[in-house]
Amino acid sequence: xxxxxxxxxxxxxxxxxxxxxxxxxxxxxxxxxxxxxxxxxxxxxxxxxxxxxxxxxxxxxxxxxxxxxxxxxxxxxxxxxxxxxxxxxxxxxxxxxxxxxxxxxxxxxxxxxxxxxxxxxxxxxxxxxxxxxxxxxxxxxxxxxxxx
Numbered sequence: 437x438x439x440x441x442x443x444x445x446x447x448x449x450x451x452x453x454x455x456x457x458x459x460x461x462x463x464x465x466x467x468x469x470x471x472x473x474x475x476x477x478x479x480x481x482x483x484x485x486x487x488x489x490x491x492x493x494x495x496x497x498x499x500x501x502x503x504x505x506x507x508x509x510x511x512x513x514x515x516x517x518x519x520x521x522x523x524x525x526x527x528x529x530x531x532x533x534x535x536x537x538x539x540x541x542x543x544x545x546x547x548x549x550x551x552x553x554x555x556x557x558x559x560x561x562x563x564x565x566x567x568x569x570x571x572x573x574x575x576x577x578x579x580x581x582x583x584x
Contacts, residue, residue: 445505447514450564453523455504456486456496457561460527464554468547474540476550482533486524491517494524523560523568527553 460479468476486494492501505511530553536546560566 441537444496446490446517447544448497448517448520449500449505449511450513450515451505451508451511452491452497452500453515453520453566454561454564455500456494457557457566459496459499460557461554461561464550467534468554471538471546472541473535473546476538476546477535479553480528480535483524483528483531483563487521487528491521491524519569519572520566521571523556523566526568526571527556530556 460482463475463479463482466472467479482495486497491497530549534549534553535557537543537547537549539546556567
């Protein structure tokens, strides 16, 4: 079935990042409940791929594109990739701090960083409000305009 709106420059199906946020929420919740620095590190690796290579190559993005999207019907709405990709970078920072905390024997640091990442992921999954995306837009507005 063809897209209702063919993609333009670096855009993603809006349903993909929300699907990824649900999976991220599940992983981080289990990590928080078990205190598993290894699980937080695995999630950090997922964030790293999304932030550095792009959402198309992120593991959850691949799952969405291959297994979920074909069952949902045509894409009705797309968004620029840059804001959710930046959100992956923000998630990476929190996950690295969380994993380091757990693995270095500082479980409070691990739990706080992981918990903050979980809250952000769950907010995105449940409501579509992406805090990292909003941060990206705020930074973009605050930067001075480039002159040619």
